[in-house]
Amino acid sequence: MENPDFPDRTTAAKPGAERPMKVLFIYTDINVRGGSMSYHFGIGLLSAVLKQHGHDARLHYMFGKFNLDSLRRELAEYRPDIVGFHLVYPQFHYVRRILSELKPWPAFVIAGGAHPTVQPETCLSDMPELDAICLGEGEYPLLDLANALRAGQPVDAIQNLWLRRRDGTIVRNSLRPFIKDLDTLPFMDREICDYQSVIDSDFKIATFQFGRGCPYDCSYCSNHIIRSSQTGTYVRYRSVDLCLEEIRRVVSRYKVRTIYSNDDTFLANKAWYEEFCDKYPRQFDLPLQVNARPEQINEDVCRRLAAAHCQRITMGIEHGNEKYRAEVLHRRMSNESIVRAFALCKKFAIKTKSHVIVGLPLETPQLHEDSVKIIRDIMPDSFTLHIYEPYPGTHLADIAFRENFIDRQRAVINFVGHTDTVLTMPQFTRREILRAFRRFPWRVFRGKSIVRAIPYMLYYSRWGNMLIRITQPIKRLVRKLAMRV
Secondary structure, three states, rough: OOOOOOOOOOOOOOOOOOOOOOEEEEEEEOOOOOOOOOHOOOHHHHHHHHHHHEEEEEEEEEEOOOOOHHHHHHHHHHOOOEEEEEEOOOHHHHHHHHHHHOOOOOOOEEEEOHHHHOOOOHHHHHHOOOOEOOOOOOOHHHHHHHHHHHHOOOOOOOOEEEEEOOOOOOOEOOOOOOOOOOOOOOOOOOOOOOOOHHHHHHOOEEOOOOOOOOOOOOOOHHHHHHHOOOOOOOEEOOOOOOHHHHHHHHHHHHOOOOEOOOOOOOOOOOOHHHHHHHHHHHHHOOOOOEEOHHHHHHHHHHHHHHHHEEEEEEEEEOOOHHHHHHHHOOOOOHHHHHHHHHHHHHHHOOEEEEEEOOOOOOOOOOHHHHHHHHHHHHOOEEEEEEEEOOOOOOOHHHHHHOOOOEEEEHHHOOOOOOOOOEEEOOOOOOHHHHHHHHHHHHHHHOOOHHHHHHHHHOOOOOOHHHHHHHEEEEHHHHHHHHOOO
């Protein structure tokens, strides 16, 4: 029976029918710098849970430029009952535009992800086309929604969902605890997309997420907000045996050269990573790449990782000034520990990659000099340079909004991340930030390696995106020159 308080735009069969609900996920990856496609772990799990319980799911992946033609065709052909958007702030204005330009929607429209969890009121007020948002982990809230709509039952009491009534009022349901045992979840659905193309676009690397959550509180990241959104344990891992079984299934189906654990930090649980490092090399000989924090690295860790075929460790530095990094970014690690971590990796023949952010709130050109210096000191095998993008609700974005640093107009007009800044600061101007960003590779490699400097300089130049497209046929050679991988 139709719920009189909520819109019913689904094409579901009448109550009692067993027809599966059709769910179309829309994943926007629009105007993102770089030439690699991406696979979204969250959508993969949402789809797997739905299919496990008899529903149907598809993915519409919007990669590259903004274009609605193929989405219009898919909506007309598939006729979904539910349309689900994954939403992070850098894609917010694209999703808002999609919702507006394709209305009225012939399905129940819901958005989930970090941004709805962190800024739920804003999502609903700025996107009137949304019927609901999902806060926190969405596997079982979305399943409950699909089951209820199929059965013609009320949806207004589903935990984790905030729903918009016909009269515009909002129902704000409480959130259930974090999923305690990740082993109860199915493996991610990689068949929802052309996963081989995703692998091929990223040097034959297959990515995995073996756990959830991050134990740290970096001020630019939404982890510190998401952690408090639900009760229960935030940092969790699947059992090692199930992680290895998932790897086995992926490498048996797809052409893979490298395994990448894209967990926030691979080393958060000592017993877990020790077991993984012990078992992985007995079953696989593929190179392994992981993420870690510099202060987690010691000789024992490097020895275990090296024995487990670890090819590369990525460690975020973000900023080279120790005081600024601790007080503003909430990353409390010493420069000494950073230098020691990278030296240890080199000792055990493990490649390293680092991340640096330019144009942070309250940063100055003088502070930026310390970021150049720390990268010159550690000389990682590769690095990724970012221009700061504020995520509303995070501690650092609060500073940027409070100080009136954010140019809102620049943030929403065809903005390509990592090519420009949305900040306007008197002590570190837009011109100075872009100059620091573009000159960073030259200043790092000056007097050390002109061969490595040139690819980075081209990549981070104002013509970088065009050059990425042009060099696609030889990108493996370019990667080897610049990143030593």
